[in-house]
Each structure stands twice: as C-alpha cells, then as structure tokens.
Amino acid sequence: MAENPRKVIVIGGGIIGVCSAYYLWEAGYKVQLIEKDEVGMGCSYGNAGLIVPSHIVPLAAPGMISQGLKWLLNPESPFYIKPRLNKRLISWLWLFYKSANAKHVQQSGKGLRDLNMLSRSLFQEISKVEGINFELKKKGLLMLSKSTKYHEEEMEVAHMANELGMEAHEVGPEEIQALNPDIKIDAYRGVHYLKDAHIQPGDFVKSLVKYLEKQGVEFHRGTEVHSFLLDGSKVKGVITSKGEVEADDFVLACGALSPHLSSQLNLNLPMQSGKGYSVTIENAQYKPVTPLILMEAKVAVTPMGRDLRFAGTMEIAGDQLNINQRRVKGILNAIPNYLPEYDRLEEAYSNKAWSGLRPCSPDGLPYIGKFQKFNNVVAATGHAMMGVSLGPVTGKLVAEIIAGERTSVDIKAYNPDRFN
Ligand SMILES: Cc1cc2nc3c(=O)[nH]c(=O)nc-3n(C[C@H](O)[C@H](O)[C@H](O)COP(=O)(O)OP(=O)(O)OC[C@H]3O[C@@H](n4cnc5c(N)ncnc54)[C@H](O)[C@@H]3O)c2cc1C
Structure with missing residues (x-):
C-alpha cells in the first residue's frame, strides 16, 4: 500500500x-x-443482504407506474407513495415517469450487470483478507411465482439476463423443493439466477x-x-x-x-427515501438454502447463518423511520402462501420489525x-x-x-x- x-x-x-x-x-x-x-x-443494517447481478432492471421500468397506481389503494401493498404537495417529490415523480420506459431498461442493463459482477468479485476478494470476517454465500437467487402472469414477466427478465451472459433458468416445483430440502415451498414456478449471492450485511x-x-x-x-x-x-x-x-x-x-x-x-440531487421493513427470525427452524424473492408479494427471504430474514415494501413517504404496521402485516401475511410452515408470523413478529430508508434516485x-x-x-x-x-x-x-x-x-x- x-x-x-x-x-x-x-x-x-x-x-x-x-x-x-x-x-x-x-x-x-x-x-x-x-x-x-x-x-x-x-x-x-437490517436489509435483505442480497448481492444481485440478476437485478438488471432498474426500479424505473415500464409497468411500475400502472402497477404502482393499482397498489396505492391497498394499505398492505408492497409499494406506496404518500400523496403530498412537496416540490421535491413532484419533481422526482416526473423524472421517474420520464425514465420508466423500455429504452431506459435496455440502456441500463449492461451497466448494472457490469457493476454487480465486479462488486460480486470484490466481495470475494474482501472475504479473503485476513482480519475481515463475514460469510459470502454463493447460492444464487430464486424468484418464485404463484401465478402465470408474474412468472411470465420474470421469464422475460431471465431472457434478458441470459442475453447479457447471466445464467438464469426456469425451475419447476420439484426442482425448487430439491434445492431447498429443509423448508416446504408452495410455488407455481420459479427462475433460478445462478450468479447471485448473499451476506449478513450488518x-x-x-x-x-x-x-x-x-x-x-x-x-x-x-x-x-x-x-x-x-x-x-x-x-x-x-x-x-x-x-x-x-x-x-x-x-x-x-x-x-x-x-x-x-x-x-x-x-x-433528486432523491426520495424508499422505506422498507424487515423481520428476522432468530434460530429459524425452517430455512431455504437459496434466498428467495416471492414475486407477487415482493418479499425477499434470506437465510443468514442460523437466522432467517423477511424483507419488503417500498414506501415513498418522507424521511421518517416510523413503522406502518399495516405494511408489516402485508409482508407477514403473504409469506405462508409460499412457505406454509410460517403461518403464525403476524402474532409473534408484527411488533418486531426494523425499518430502513433506501436512497432512491428517480x-x-x-x-x-x-x-x-x-x-x-x-x-x-x-x-x-x-x-x-x-x-x-x-x-x-x-x-x-x-x-x-x-x-x-x-x-x-x-x-x-x-x-x-
Ligand atoms: C427492507 C430493505 C431490504 C433491502 N435489501 C437489499 C438487498 O437485498 N440487497 C441490496 O443490495 N440492497 C438492499 N437494500 C438497499 C440497501 O440497504 C441500501 O441501498 C444501502 O444500505 C444504502 O447504503 P448507504 O450507505 O447509501 O446508506 P445508509 O446505510 O443509510 O448509510 C448512510 C449513513 O449516513 C449517515 N448520515 C446521514 N446524514 C449524515 C450527516 N449529515 N452527517 C453524518 N452522517 C450522516 C446516516 O446516519 C447513515 O448511517 C434494502 C433496503 C431495505 C430497506
């Protein structure tokens, strides 16, 4: 040095x-x-810890506006914008609207792939430095859908990912279960991104x-x-x-x-805080080997050592960290649809949520x-x-x-x- x-x-x-x-x-x-x-x-601190070369589509993408508008009226939905007469928010929304198109997605994919792939190899390098101790798990990521609509949308992303040289393939329920023998999984189909990895971010x-x-x-x-x-x-x-x-x-x-x-x-520097929540189950009895994203619910499920973390929600509602219990309930209630063994989460965990503010450019x-x-x-x-x-x-x-x-x-x- x-x-x-x-x-x-x-x-x-x-x-x-x-x-x-x-x-x-x-x-x-x-x-x-x-x-x-x-x-x-x-x-x-409390995020899902995913390292995601699979995320070649930025938040500003076609479909986000119409999907977002549908979700706005549902207090338990994964995406919410609190309506406010705030100059910074209005200008951010306008810039977001102008970016949410197919051309932007097309132009951003290769750059995001390069950033993510280099970062992944740097994580690997850092993990080998004597005196720095953290676990880098290279287990990929499974995007699980319950419905054909969401699965087909994800297959389009998988197609783009494959064109960019990122390995992604379709998996059926048996393969999903075989990859994760220690937890029951109920899904229609999934996409397995092989290059993704995860850490305990804290x-x-x-x-x-x-x-x-x-x-x-x-x-x-x-x-x-x-x-x-x-x-x-x-x-x-x-x-x-x-x-x-x-x-x-x-x-x-x-x-x-x-x-x-x-x-x-x-x-x-146009930016909005995108509040998200997570709930961590210590010494979880049932854990997947591969991190999961539950597509319809937009919830990430990450095994972290002995623990299991569920994370989700994007609330554009200012810079406060206060916890909206309806959204946390939305996350917890969605989980048993995919992971039936976790059917009692709301009772035990609804008041144990963590919140964080994602720094979101338009x-x-x-x-x-x-x-x-x-x-x-x-x-x-x-x-x-x-x-x-x-x-x-x-x-x-x-x-x-x-x-x-x-x-x-x-x-x-x-x-x-x-x-x-
Ligand atoms: C629920 C959830 C799940 C997520 N899952 C993932 C995931 O799986 N993978 C992924 O890649 N990302 C994920 N993210 C996003 C990720 O957590 C953020 O993008 C990332 O943590 C941002 O890091 P940062 O260092 O920019 O911000 P922060 O971690 O917020 O750090 C900024 C720091 O600046 C300090 N600060 C602010 N103002 C001042 C000041 N004036 N003076 C001094 N200090 C100041 C703050 O106190 C803070 O500590 C998730 C986020 C959430 C909420």
Whole structure:
C-alpha cells in the first residue's frame, strides 16, 4: 500500500461510506469517516443482504407506474407513495415517469450487470483478507411465482439476463423443493439466477469497520455534518456538530439523507427515501438454502447463518423511520402462501420489525462521480434496492475517481449532475 499525503473525508457510515473508506485507505489516503449516529446502523443494517447481478432492471421500468397506481389503494401493498404537495417529490415523480420506459431498461442493463459482477468479485476478494470476517454465500437467487402472469414477466427478465451472459433458468416445483430440502415451498414456478449471492450485511460492515480502525482509519461517531467550508469552487472542510474538519477531498455517502447536505452546496440531487421493513427470525427452524424473492408479494427471504430474514415494501413517504404496521402485516401475511410452515408470523413478529430508508434516485441508477461545480466532492449514493450489492464496486470507483484514474467500469450513466 503506497502512502498518499492527501486527506479524504467520507460523510456517512453505511455500507457505501465504509466501502469507500476501505478502497481509499487501500490506495494510501489518510481517511476519516464522519457518521451522525452509529456506523452501519442505517439502511445498511437490517436489509435483505442480497448481492444481485440478476437485478438488471432498474426500479424505473415500464409497468411500475400502472402497477404502482393499482397498489396505492391497498394499505398492505408492497409499494406506496404518500400523496403530498412537496416540490421535491413532484419533481422526482416526473423524472421517474420520464425514465420508466423500455429504452431506459435496455440502456441500463449492461451497466448494472457490469457493476454487480465486479462488486460480486470484490466481495470475494474482501472475504479473503485476513482480519475481515463475514460469510459470502454463493447460492444464487430464486424468484418464485404463484401465478402465470408474474412468472411470465420474470421469464422475460431471465431472457434478458441470459442475453447479457447471466445464467438464469426456469425451475419447476420439484426442482425448487430439491434445492431447498429443509423448508416446504408452495410455488407455481420459479427462475433460478445462478450468479447471485448473499451476506449478513450488518456483519460485513462491522467487520470492515473493525479492520479499518486497526489500520488507522479514523471514525467520528455521533458527529453530524451540518455544512461545508468553501474556498472558491473547492470545498475545504466540513462543519460538524463537534467542530470543523478540513481535508482535500470529500465523499458524500449519506444514503437517503444525502440531498440535505448537497443542498448546502446548492447542488440538485433528486432523491426520495424508499422505506422498507424487515423481520428476522432468530434460530429459524425452517430455512431455504437459496434466498428467495416471492414475486407477487415482493418479499425477499434470506437465510443468514442460523437466522432467517423477511424483507419488503417500498414506501415513498418522507424521511421518517416510523413503522406502518399495516405494511408489516402485508409482508407477514403473504409469506405462508409460499412457505406454509410460517403461518403464525403476524402474532409473534408484527411488533418486531426494523425499518430502513433506501436512497432512491428517480431513474433507479446510483449517483457515482464528481460534481461539476465542486470538483473535490464525489457523490456515492442513490443505490436504492442495490446498495449492498454495489457497496464494494462503489467504494473502488470512488477511490479511482479521487485518484484521477481511469475507472474500472464506465460511470457516465451515474453522473450526479445528470438531472441538471
Ligand atoms: C427492507 C430493505 C431490504 C433491502 N435489501 C437489499 C438487498 O437485498 N440487497 C441490496 O443490495 N440492497 C438492499 N437494500 C438497499 C440497501 O440497504 C441500501 O441501498 C444501502 O444500505 C444504502 O447504503 P448507504 O450507505 O447509501 O446508506 P445508509 O446505510 O443509510 O448509510 C448512510 C449513513 O449516513 C449517515 N448520515 C446521514 N446524514 C449524515 C450527516 N449529515 N452527517 C453524518 N452522517 C450522516 C446516516 O446516519 C447513515 O448511517 C434494502 C433496503 C431495505 C430497506
């Protein structure tokens, strides 16, 4: 590791900020990470932990608008937008509407595949580093449908995935059951994506932080960044709840709250929080081997060591973490339709839900790159449903961008100024 005298401040201690700190430290920078709460306890904590090369379709896709409108009236549905007369929301919805088309899906697929595949191999590399301990499970992902309609839609995605070189094949009920002998599964058919993997996201972030602290990376916990110190068109420092800190480069990795800080620099970063919930069953008696996505219910089911996690719902309803019990009920009540052994979840788990805010850009693509206006500030946010999956690749790209190197993948589509 070559020493580099330049100082970098990473703002935000979720998986994106911590992975950025890792690759910046590896490149020899003097790294400080500033986190307003506890590191790794935001959206990166209780999510489904899926690493998803299969997700080549961004959130902004055809069908989302009509499906979303149908779901809006159902309080237990997996997707909800709280109607509000809010300028930022209205502009985000307009940009989402303009992106939700077949051309956008077609154009985004290859880039998302490349990001996800590189990230997957970086997870593998990190898992071999002595002193970093987390389990990377390469068991693929099963998308399970109860109905022909949903299965046919997923088969179209599988076709696209195969064209992009991602292995995906159709599986019937017997094969689904054979892959998962320890739990009863009731599904019409499924698609098995072989390249997907999964981790326990909390363990991953915790282990990386412990390792980086030993290497001398400074973590400022309980320290909120309020604003910036400017020197012409450069940022020279941050003003925090505990004082000012100066550096040469800055990484904005505040997840769903990133626009609060970018607005301090008069930068437009369209984003909405997509709230989701999860429920974790400790020492679960019945567990699949392969993570599952229950298509009609839009619920992810991930085995995590001895535990089993159910996660779902996308609520565009502001930046609050409050738990809407009707949506949690929606998740828990959908599960026994696919996993009949879990027929009593609501009674035992409805008040044990976790919530997190996904940072959602309007076109479903992340923001990774320098802002034109402030050349020493790099955006690393907006990963929506893929922040875990794209954690390592984002960190690597951030380090390459700051070093002024050619990036490992083309990042044009992720330009943080693309909506200006
Ligand atoms: C239910 C659910 C399931 C999901 N499942 C998956 C999955 O299977 N696979 C996948 O890839 N993704 C999944 N996601 C998405 C993924 O969790 C997010 O994309 C990812 O965690 C975002 O990481 P982040 O580091 O950008 O944000 P966060 O983890 O939210 O981190 C941002 C941090 O910045 C801090 N911060 C904010 N403002 C300031 C400030 N002013 N000063 C200092 N610190 C600040 C916050 O406190 C926070 O700790 C899921 C999300 C949910 C909700």
